[in-house]
Each structure stands twice: as structure tokens, then as C-alpha cells.
Amino acid sequence: MEVKRVSCYMCWMNCGLLATVDDNGRVVKTEGDPNSIMSGGWTCERQKALMEYHYHKDRINYPMKRVEGTKRGDGKYERISWDEAMDEIAKKLLAIKEKYGPEALASFGGTTHGPGDEARYRFFNKFGSPNFMNQGKNCGSASMNSEVPMAGYDSMGAVPVPGLTQCCLAAGVNSPQSGMMTWSGIRSAQEKGMKLVVIDPRFTEMASYADLWLQLRPGTDAALYWGMIAYIIDQDLVDHDFIDNWTKDYDLVVEEAKNWPLTRAAEITEVPAEKIAQAAYWYATAKPANDLWGLTACHMGNAGNSVNHAHNIIHAITGNVDVMGGNWLTGPNPNLAYADYMEWDTLLNHPDRKHDCATGHKFMCNLDNMVRINESVEKAWGHGHMMCQYFMYPSPVGIYDGILKDDPYPIRAFIVEASNPLCTLTGGKHAYEAFKSDKLELLVGMDYFMTPSLCLCDYILPAADCLERENCTLMWGSATLTLCTDKAVEPMYERKNDYDFWAMLGRRVGQDWPEDYKGFINEIIKPTGFTFEELAAREDNYVLPPTSSEDRRYLQHGFGTPSGKYEFRPTLLEEAGVDPFPKYEEIQTTKFGNPALAEKYPFTMMPGNRNRPYWHSSFRQLKSLRWMQPYPICEINAEDARRLGIGTDDWVWIETDLGRVKQKAKVTADVKPGVITAEAYWYYPELPIEEPWLMGWNISNVDTIIGDDYELCDWNGDQPMRDIACNIYRCETALNETNIGPCSEIFDPFTGVMGTYDNDSSQAVDEDARADLDGYVTRY
Numbered sequence: 001m002e003v004k005r006v007s008c009y010m011c012w013m014n015c016g017l018l019a020t021v022d023d024n025g026r027v028v029k030t031e032g033d034p035n036s037i038m039s040g041g042w043t044c045e046r047q048k049a050l051m052e053y054h055y056h057k058d059r060i061n062y063p064m065k066r067v068e069g070t071k072r073g074d075g076k077y078e079r080i081s082w083d084e085a086m087d088e089i090a091k092k093l094l095a096i097k098e099k100y101g102p103e104a105l106a107s108f109g110g111t112t113h114g115p116g117d118e119a120r121y122r123f124f125n126k127f128g129s130p131n132f133m134n135q136g137k138n139c140g141s142a143s144m145n146s147e148v149p150m151a152g153y154d155s156m157g158a159v160p161v162p163g164l165t166q167c168c169l170a171a172g173v174n175s176p177q178s179g180m181m182t183w184s185g186i187r188s189a190q191e192k193g194m195k196l197v198v199i200d201p202r203f204t205e206m207a208s209y210a211d212l213w214l215q216l217r218p219g220t221d222a223a224l225y226w227g228m229i230a231y232i233i234d235q236d237l238v239d240h241d242f243i244d245n246w247t248k249d250y251d252l253v254v255e256e257a258k259n260w261p262l263t264r265a266a267e268i269t270e271v272p273a274e275k276i277a278q279a280a281y282w283y284a285t286a287k288p289a290n291d292l293w294g295l296t297a298c299h300m301g302n303a304g305n306s307v308n309h310a311h312n313i314i315h316a317i318t319g320n321v322d323v324m325g326g327n328w329l330t331g332p333n334p335n336l337a338y339a340d341y342m343e344w345d346t347l348l349n350h351p352d353r354k355h356d357c358a359t360g361h362k363f364m365c366n367l368d369n370m371v372r373i374n375e376s377v378e379k380a381w382g383h384g385h386m387m388c389q390y391f392m393y394p395s396p397v398g399i400y401d402g403i404l405k406d407d408p409y410p411i412r413a414f415i416v417e418a419s420n421p422l423c424t425l426t427g428g429k430h431a432y433e434a435f436k437s438d439k440l441e442l443l444v445g446m447d448y449f450m451t452p453s454l455c456l457c458d459y460i461l462p463a464a465d466c467l468e469r470e471n472c473t474l475m476w477g478s479a480t481l482t483l484c485t486d487k488a489v490e491p492m493y494e495r496k497n498d499y500d501f502w503a504m505l506g507r508r509v510g511q512d513w514p515e516d517y518k519g520f521i522n523e524i525i526k527p528t529g530f531t532f533e534e535l536a537a538r539e540d541n542y543v544l545p546p547t548s549s550e551d552r553r554y555l556q557h558g559f560g561t562p563s564g565k566y567e568f569r570p571t572l573l574e575e576a577g578v579d580p581f582p583k584y585e586e587i588q589t590t591k592f593g594n595p596a597l598a599e600k601y602p603f604t605m606m607p608g609n610r611n612r613p614y615w616h617s618s619f620r621q622l623k624s625l626r627w628m629q630p631y632p633i634c635e636i637n638a639e640d641a642r643r644l645g646i647g648t649d650d651w652v653w654i655e656t657d658l659g660r661v662k663q664k665a666k667v668t669a670d671v672k673p674g675v676i677t678a679e680a681y682w683y684y685p686e687l688p689i690e691e692p693w694l695m696g697w698n699i700s701n702v703d704t705i706i707g708d709d710y711e712l713c714d715w716n717g718d719q720p721m722r723d724i725a726c727n728i729y730r731c732e733t734a735l736n737e738t739n740i741g742p743c744s745e746i747f748d749p750f751t752g753v754m755g756t757y758d759n760d761s762s763q764a765v766d767e768d769a770r771a772d773l774d775g776y777v778t779r780y
């Protein structure tokens with residue numbers, strides 16, 4: 001027996017684990033590492049299912065190829081060797097590049113899922129295609145692309161500091177479910193006197209700990225923030241010193257604030273004026289105050305621009321910018337040679353590249369803006385930061401149009417690596433059409449498990465999990481600490497590190513790649529002075545940058561904007577051709593922004609709120625997690641429920657113009673009448689992989705009934721993902737529920753100890769579900 005120190009990657013938090021490996025080289029137990037800088041021994045319920053994950057009978061273990069003569073979605077695959085798969089894929093890619101140019105290749109990755117992301121960037125930059133993105137686009141690009149032009153860097157990573165932060169505004173975020181480390185910091189800060197203000201249309205777990213909860217109408221955050229800004233100015237609670245010396249165009253803020261008396265803000269948001277005033281008073285006077293990043297502001301489509309802008313303004317007028325405990329600007333991590341080694345310059349100067357990314361002409365996310373904004377940021381922070389990438393990711397809608405309509409140019413090959421676009425992006429049906437299209441000549445997928453997106457792939461490749469691969473915590477280059485851990489065991493079967501996929505493919509199309517992932521990481525972490533192996537072997541297996549406790553760095557180098565000041569009306573946005581001072585607007589996907597929707601779709605849906613134990617579309621095949629929440633849940637107010645004859649645990653239809661999906665109702669007082677929550681991304685791994693099922697990709701997943709039209713997106717091309725007009729009504733045909741048994745008797749989810757693996761669990765076809773689906777799935 002040997003105990004190895006590894007990092008958990010069941011989600012991006014990279015908690016430290018100790019993995020016990022037996023004499024046969026098999027992992028028999030994982031548990032929290034008490035010495036971990038990330039988690040101090042704590043782990044969540046997902047980690048407790050890691051062993052089940054590692055040994056699950058449904059893992060993809062070998063490369064597979066769609067059987068000759070079958071169509072995508074027929075579900076017929078045959079085994080093939082890695083070399084054959086890579087040779088064939090590379091050959092097709094080179095032919096596509098030759099015929100259509102490098103931009104004809106596109107790829108999506110997921111939510112900082114590991115080694116694949118960095119390798120994808122480098123592969124694409126060297127290949128000459130800007131058509132790659134990862135789901136970080138949904139998480140953060142909208143707030144970054146608003147804050148960076150204003151402040152010269154972003155404060156997304158700034159969280160309350162216990163003992164320092166006196167007030168925290170938490171809008172559209174629910175840390176107890178979504179960010180446990182942040183939450184534990186918030187709880188300690190509260191114990192040391194910090195006031196917590198939660199701004200959420202739903203009574204969340206976080207709201208239950210708040211000093212003040214503002215239950216606003218969904219989509220009205222900008223009105224609420226402008227109400228607070230106006231109150232702060234009116235009461236003269238602003239930081240004059242900061243405003244006078246370090247900001248530009250404050251008069252525009254004062255002017256706009258005149259339009260936001262508390263009465264107007266209260267009327268729009270449905271939050272009583274005195275509560276808005278109280279929140280504003282605490283935020284402006286209990287300093288330093290932190291305005292915590294919440295995902296919601298990035299998911300509001302057209303309305304998102306003004307929401308993010310208003311968030312930033314409130315930081316600046318109160319002098320909470322770049323203050324430790326406030327909205328500290330993280331700054332680049334000097335320990336990473338990230339931007340250089342990803343070879344952005346190679347992409348910019350690539351001789352074969354003729355175009356910007358597929359939506360570069362429609363949205364501000366394009367290479368020109370990336371370069372311009374990057375130059376400005378570098379003036380203050382120096383070379384080497386990584387945020388520039390967020391300014392160039394294409395919007396998924398443009399990739400699908402490239403495939404289907406050659407608009408703006410043909411896209412002919414697509415690689416799904418560590419993502420599940422059929423389920424995790426709104427416009428799921430658009431993705432389906434694109435992936436099914438014969439115009440798409442090559443579709444490759446790499447994952448741990450089959451997913452609906454992989455069900456359509458021509459080639460399927462097996463990924464090694466976090467016990468089987470080395471880890472370096474990079475967070476797309478934005479990690480403030482650099483932590484390395486070794487793998488516990490060699491990959492089982494023919495699973496491979498995602499790095500190897502990109503490197504093997506890269507070498508076949510003429511690129512140079514380090515021999516293995518460790519060699520790759522060595523290049524990126526060179527500034528630390530350590531190699532991967534040295535760092536992973538140290539007792540402290542991480543390095544923190546010397547700058548990690550410095551704040552108010554603008555005093556040394558100004559802000560990374562053209563004027564060197566904090567710009568309320570950023571020149572960089574004006575030059576990008578977007579409104580540099582966006583005014584409050586109603587979100588067009590609700591009946592308030594588009595009254596034509598009111599009659600047919602009287603409800604506002606808030607889809608996709610994070611819930612433990614899941615991580616987006618992942619983990620429904622793990623019985624030890626699935627028993628905690630076997631079906632997707634939709635919360636509805638008791639008044640509405642009574643009127644519609646809906647009870648808790650009833651199946652309901654949720655409907656929009658794009659179709660309907662079914663979920664299970666939970667009757668509650670946590671949301672107001674007229675508002676419902678719904679789960680995004682849900683699919684049923686127990687259903688067959690072939691059409692019409694495709695693992696039930698469109699039975700319950702609301703991302704298949706939310707649109708991705710260009711007009712609904714914000715200035716970055718971010719699609720609306722919450723606050724959507726819909727209808728809800730009882731559904732008489734339930735899914736058969738007998739298939740999901742109780743937690744496996746053998747696997748103990750609370751200790752993480754593995755017994756003999758239960759071999760005949762989930763894959764049995766649910767005949768009732770099959771009958772139920774017939775006629776529904778084929779409807780599309």
C-alpha cells in the first residue's frame with residue numbers, strides 16, 4: 001500500500017486528496033488531504049463518489065470509431081487503436097484545412113476541466129484557427145469584458161477576507177451550493193462582523209444567512225444597482241479622493257444617477273426603497289466592501305452590458321477598487337509564462353489565417369479587440385497576463401451557423417473535448433442540427449463517459465481522470481497560486497490525458513509538442529524556478545506570487561486603461577464600437593422586455609442554478625450522487641401551483657416557443673408568483689445512446705428550449721441563459737422512476753471506501769421511458 005498526494009478534479013476547485021494505492025497499482029481509497037492549501041482536508045460529496053467514478057462500468061476506455069455505413073446517432077461504434085484514430089483525424093483535418101482554411105476547424109471545451117484547455121489553445125494558435133472557446137465564456141467573459149476596459153484588470157477572483165471585509169454584496173450568486181471555499185470565507189467574515197447583503201429573486205441558502213435579502217424581480221439588477229449608486233451620490237457617501245484623482249468621466253455617472261431616485265428603482269425591481277437604501281448605506285460606509293462576482297450578470301443576454309457596468313461603477317465611486325477585502329484587482333500571476341507559451345502571436349501572425357473568429361464581425365469578442373485591450377492592460381501590469389483570451393472567444397451560435405450556412409465562412413470540423421454543448425449551452429437544438437449536418441465532415445469527442453454530444457461523434461476518445469493524470473492548477477492562466485500534484489496510478493485501459501490527445505494530433509499536423517504533460521507544464525511554470533516534479537515533491541507543493549498580498553497597485557502603475565485612470569466611459573469599449581455607457585434595459589427574453597411573450601409565456605424561468613451534488617451535466621450516472629437528487633427539479637410558488645393543480649413531485653411541462661421539457665415540481669415560497677426555477681443541462685445516462693433517445697438529451701434539459709439568436713446576446717455574444725419567458729403546466733406522462741435504485745450497498749458515499757463494484761447498475765433500458773419518449777423525441 002502506498003499513499004499518493006493528488007488533486008480532485010470532480011470540479012475546478014482542486015481540493016487536495018490522499019489516494020491509497022494497493023500493491024496491484026489500484027486505487028482503493030481517497031480522502032481529504034489535511035495539509036492541502038486548497039481545502040485543509042475537507043472534501044465534498046462529489047469527491048466521495050470519486051472511486052465509483054474511476055471504476056464505473058460505463059467509462060469510455062478505448063478509442064472508438066462510428067461504424068462505416070452508419071449515420072451519426074445510430075449509436076454503432078467499433079474499437080480502433082489510438083494511432084489509427086489520430087492518423088485518420090489528422091489526415092481529415094489537413095484536407096479540410098487545405099480546402100477551406102484553418103478557420104474551418106472549431107472546438108469547445110468545458111468549465112476548466114483540466115489539461116485539455118491549455119493544450120487546445122496552443123494547438124489552435126499553431127493551427128491558425130481562432131474558433132475555439134471553453135465554457136469560461138459563459139462564466140466570466142461578460143463581466144471581464146466590461147470591467148477590464150474600465151479598470152484595466154478584473155476583480156472576479158476577489159472574495160471577502162475574514163477580519164477585513166466589512167460588507168459583502170452578493171448578487172445572483174449562491175456560494176453554499178456553488179463555491180464552498182468562498183462560502184467558508186464568507187461565514188468566517190460574518191463571524192468577524194461583516195454584513196452580508198444577498199440580491200436574489202429566490203430565497204437561497206445564502207439568503208438565509210444574510211443580514212439583508214433583496215428579492216428583486218429577475219433581470220432587474222442594473223436598476224437596483226443604479227438605485228444604490230444614486231443614493232450613495234445623493235447622500236454624499238462617495239470616495240471623493242479616489243474619484244477626483246483616479247477616475248475619468250464621473251460627471252456622466254452623476255448625470256445618469258439623476259434618473260434613478262429610489263422610488264423608480266423600487267418600482268422596477270419590486271424591492272422596497274428602504275431596503276435598497278440600507279444596502280447602499282452599508283456598502284458605501286462599511287469598508288472595505290466586496291461586491292462578490294455572481295454568474296447571473298453574465299447570463300442576461302442583451303441586458304448584461306448595463307448590469308456589469310453598474311456593478312463596476314459602484315466599486316469605483318466608493319473607492320472599493322483594487323482594495324484588499326474589497327474588489328481587489330487580481331493582476332497577472334508572474335509565476336506563469338502563460339500567454340507566451342500558448343503562442344497567441346503565432347495565431348495573430350499565422351500565414352494561413354484569413355479571418356477573425358466566426359462572430360468577430362458581430363460582437364466585440366475578436367482578435368482586434370483582444371490585441372488592443374491587451375496592449376492597454378500590459379502598459380500597467382506588464383507582459384504575460386492571460387485575460388486577453390476572453391476577448392476573442394466566438395459565440396457558439398456563429399460556429400453552428402458556420403457549419404450549417406457557411407456564415408460567415410465554412411466550418412467543417414469540430415472537436416468536443418471536455419464539454420457537452422448539446423446539453424450545456426442554450427441553443428441546444430441548434431447544436432444538434434449542426435452536429436447532425438452532413439456539411440460537418442468531422443466530429444470528434446473526448447470524455448470520461450458517453451454524453452449526448454458524444455452520441456453524435458465520428459470518433460470517441462477515452463479521457464484519463466484526476467487519479468490517472470498529473471495536475472497543475474492553472475485556471476486558464478488566471479490562478480493566483482501554482483500547485484502541482486502527481487497522478488496516483490497509471491491510466492486504466494487506454495484512457496489518456498487530454499494533453500496527449502492534442503499533442504498527438506499536433507505532431508501529426510506538423511506542430512512541435514513536449515513529450516508529455518509534465519514537459520508542457522515545465523514550460524508554463526518556468527518563472528517559478530521549479531520543474532513540475534520538483535514542485536509536486538515539495539512539502540508545500542505550490543507557489544504563491546510575491547504580489548499576492550499587495551493592493552492599490554494603481555498607485556505604482558496607474559490603471560491599465562488608455563488614460564491610466566478608472567474609466568466610467570471606457571475608451572476601449574468606444575473604440576470597439578459598443579456602447580461605452582450602457583443604460584438599463586429590460587431583458588428581451590422576458591415578457592417585460594418583450595411584451596408579445598406575456599400571454600403565452602406568463603412565467604419567468606431562472607434556469608441553471610447550481611446544486612450540489614452535481615456539476616453541470618456531469619455525474620448523473622453515479623448512483624451514490626444520483627440518489628440524492630434523482631430527477632430535475634423545478635421550483636414553483638405555492639399560489640401558482642395551487643391554481644395550476646401542481647403538487648410537489650408532480651411532473652410538469654416547461655414550455656417556450658422552442659418546445660417543452662419535463663421536470664419535477666417542488667412547491668415552495670422561495671420564489672415569487674410568476675417566477676420558476678428550472679434545471680439546465682439534465683440528461684439521463686441510463687437511456688440508450690442512439691436516436692431518438694441520445695441519452696434523453698431533450699427530455700428535461702431547458703437549454704434545448706432557450707434560443708441563441710444573435711439579437712438576444714450581449715456585446716460579447718454571450719447567450720441569454722437565465723430569466724426566460726415560459727409557461728408551466730402539469731404533465732400527465734411521468735418518466736418511469738424505478739430505474740434509479742437507492743445508493744449502491746457496496747459503495748459507501750460517506751467514507752469513499754470502495755468495495756466490490758456493483759456491475760449491473762444503471763444501463764438497463766427503461767422500457768416505460770422508451771414508450772414515453774416515443775412520439776415525444778421524434779416530435780423534434
Ligand SMILES: Nc1nc2c(c(=O)[nH]1)N[C@H]1C(S)=C(S)[C@@H](COP(=O)(O)OP(=O)(O)OC[C@H]3O[C@@H](n4cnc5c(=O)[nH]c(N)nc54)[C@H](O)[C@@H]3O)O[C@H]1N2
Pocket residue numbers: 109110111113114115116135136138139295299417418419420421424425426446447448449451463498607608609615616617618680681702703706721722
Ligand atoms: N441555462 C443555463 N445554461 C448554462 C448555465 C446556466 O447557468 N444556465 N451555466 C453555463 C456555465 S457557467 C457553464 S461553465 C457551462 C458548463 O458546461 P460544461 O463544462 O460543458 O459542462 P460539464 O457537465 O461540467 O462538462 C461537460 C463534459 O466534460 C467532461 N469532462 C470533465 N472533465 C474532463 C476532462 O478532463 N477531460 C475530458 N475529456 N472530459 C472531461 C464531463 O464528463 C462532461 O461530460 O454550462 C453553461 N450552461
Ligand SMILES: Nc1nc2c(c(=O)[nH]1)N[C@H]1C(S)=C(S)[C@@H](COP(=O)(O)OP(=O)(O)OC[C@H]3O[C@@H](n4cnc5c(=O)[nH]c(N)nc54)[C@H](O)[C@@H]3O)O[C@H]1N2
Pocket residue numbers: 111138139171172173174175177178179199200201202204216217218219220221293294295296606608609610611612613614615616722723
Ligand atoms: N455544485 C456546483 N457548483 C458549481 C457549479 C456546478 O455546476 N455545481 N458550477 C460552477 C460554475 S462553472 C459557475 S460559473 C459557478 C456559478 O455559481 P453562482 O454564481 O453561484 O451561480 P448560480 O448558482 O448559477 O446562480 C446564482 C443565483 O442567481 C439567481 N438569479 C437568477 N436570476 C437572477 C437575476 O435576474 N438577478 C439576480 N440577482 N439573481 C438571479 C438564482 O436564483 C441563483 O440563486 O458555480 C460553480 N460551482
Ligand code: SF4
Pocket residue numbers: 008009010011012013014015039042043044045046047180
Ligand atoms: S468535487 Fe468537491 S472535493 Fe473535489 S475539488 Fe470539487 S469541491 Fe473539492
Ligand SMILES: [Mo]
Pocket residue numbers: 111135136138139
Ligand atoms: Mo461556469
